[in-house]
Amino acid sequence: MIKRLVWSLAGGTRLELGEKSLLMGILNVTPDSFSDGGEHSSLAAAVARAESMFAAxxxxxxxxxxxxxxxxEPVSETEEIDRVVPVIREIRSRNSDCILxxxxxxxxxxxxxxxxxxxxINDVNGFLLAPGLAELAAKHEAGVVLMRNGREGLIDGSVLDRIRASWEASLEIAFEAGVKxxxxxxxPGIGFGTTRQDxxxxxxxxxxxxxxGFxxxxxxSRKRITAQPSGxxxxxxxxxxxATTVTGIAAxxxxxxxxxxxENARAAGLADLIYRGGDLNE
Known part of the structure; x- marks a missing residue:
């Protein structure tokens, strides 16, 4: 039986999870991202990329x-705002129902x-380095993605133990701030302070x-583990x-x-039929 959950997001949006795999398209408006830096640094290119990902x-x-x-290389808060806010504002103006x-x-x-x-808010530090983000998320009733970032080196133990310990710390901050x-x-933070074996x-x-439970x-996507085993x-x-997407769907x-x-959507469509259930319309 499929376990259906509802993800509560800012703007009163509610997103059903579990019935089918949902894809979050990556839009890097940066000059130095590891696989696509500089490709979408102009406003027009970024908005066009977003629209093409929604369509796909x-x-x-x-x-x-x-x-x-x-x-x-870290950038200033002002520079980061100048990069992302015009893109978000323009995408939103063109599609009031999209999720960003x-x-x-x-x-x-x-x-x-x-x-x-x-x-x-997608925070790769899971609120651990900027707890004020939790209060902000609660105020706006925003959805949050809390990632375990192995670069902080929280505890010893297996990688799964380290992930759970980091999540527990992130959740404590979130709940104390009023995040639902x-x-x-x-x-789990694949590629962040992890080895390929991790x-x-x-x-x-x-x-x-x-x-x-969450x-x-x-x-x-495109991270070092996907270069294995032949580099x-x-x-x-x-x-x-x-292959990692289908592995996740199976789990x-x-x-x-x-x-x-x-490409991931096409693979997920069949993998969902196999692993999440459902019938073909023939």
């Missing part, structure tokens, strides 16, 4: 203005993005992580990325953050 099957578009690749996420770790950026029309349980999705263990342990978002270059990581993961929406 994305349920959410995640707009980010600062790279989080290993060794990334802001990929940021900064309070000011998240606040400006929510005021411009974003529904979700229905607003929260968790991300990432493999995360993918193998997704069914275990789902017992934590919907999950998997973000493995594939970035341009050849589509099919391995799809019951609800959301997938991807660069290549159309």
């Amino acid at each position: 099957g994305a349920c959410i578009v995640d707009v980010g203005g600062e790279s989080t690749r290993p060794g990334f 996420s802001v990929d940021t770790t900064k309070f000011g950026v998240a606040e400006a993005a929510l005021e411009a029309g974003a529904n979700i 349980e229905a607003a929260i999705v968790l991300d 990432d493999l263990e995360i993918l193998r342990g997704l069914d275990v992580l789902r017992t934590f 919907p999950l978002l998997l973000g493995a 594939l270059p970035m341009e050849l990581r589509l099919e391995p990325t799809i 019951g993961v609800e959301l997938f953050r991807v660069h290549d929406v159309a």
